[in-house]
Amino acid sequence: MGRTLPSNRWKKARKTVSRLQRKVSNQRQDWQHKVTSDIASRYDIGVTEELRVRNMTRKAKKGSKRKKQKAGLNKSILDVGMSALNKMIGYKIEAKGGLLLVLDTKKVKPSQRCPNCGKVHKHWAQLSNRYHVCDACGFEIERDKGSALVMYQVAINQQPGDGIALVNVDAVSSTSKKRSRKDTGSVKQLHF
Ligand SMILES: [Zn+2]
Structure with a gap:
């Protein structure tokens, strides 16, 4: 009698795991819909950054100090x-006639730029740097x-x-189906 077939106990365990996975996935989707509906109902214009999730979740270099930190970040981004x-x-903001601006953070550098004077501080990019004090303007x-x-x-x-203006950052609106970098037409037509 060869035991090549999965045992009943194993089949049952596998079923439980997949049921739990489904539950987690459903809960996450419920939460995503709740949060995004709330934001879209309160604002007509949203501003977000073009996420490079693949970069953000890329494995940190071997032996790097940031490895542990990065692993945690990867997990939370994916979660x-x-x-x-x-x-x-x-799509929720656009459904009510609003607009979502997607900024190129490589140019805007939101996590490095002082919101008061516009100076870019490279060391602010480090995740451990949670509180920013500008050495130029105080x-x-x-x-965040x-x-x-x-x-x-x-x-x-x-x-x-010396900060950067919208017309110079290749911002794309999510209304433009093509996510081309050069496609700033719909954004430039906005007069703020
Ligand atoms: Zn400053």
Whole structure:
């Protein structure tokens, strides 16, 4: 009697696992819909960044100090499903006639730029740097709030100092079906 067939106990365990996986996936989707509907109902214009999830989730270099940190970040990005969130916010805001601006963060550098004077601080990019103090103007702000502020200012074309304006950052609207870098037409037509 060869035991090549999966045992009943194993089959049962496998069934339980797949049921749990389905449950987690459903819960995540419920949460995504709730969050994005809430945002889309409150705002007519959304500003987000073009996520390079593949880069963000790429394995950190071997022996790198950031390896552990990066592994944690990868996990949380994948868990939350950021690109799905962005897509949902986009179609929900557009469904009510609003607009989602997608900024090129490589140019805007929201996590490195001072929202008060526009100076770019390279070392702010480090994830461990949670609180930003600008050595040029003395402005202080939490990292995430500062990033949001920079993106908001770019979107309304009021970036201070030597900051960068919307027309210069190749912003694309999610309404343009083509996600071409050169396609800034729909955005340039907006007069803020
Ligand atoms: Zn500053």
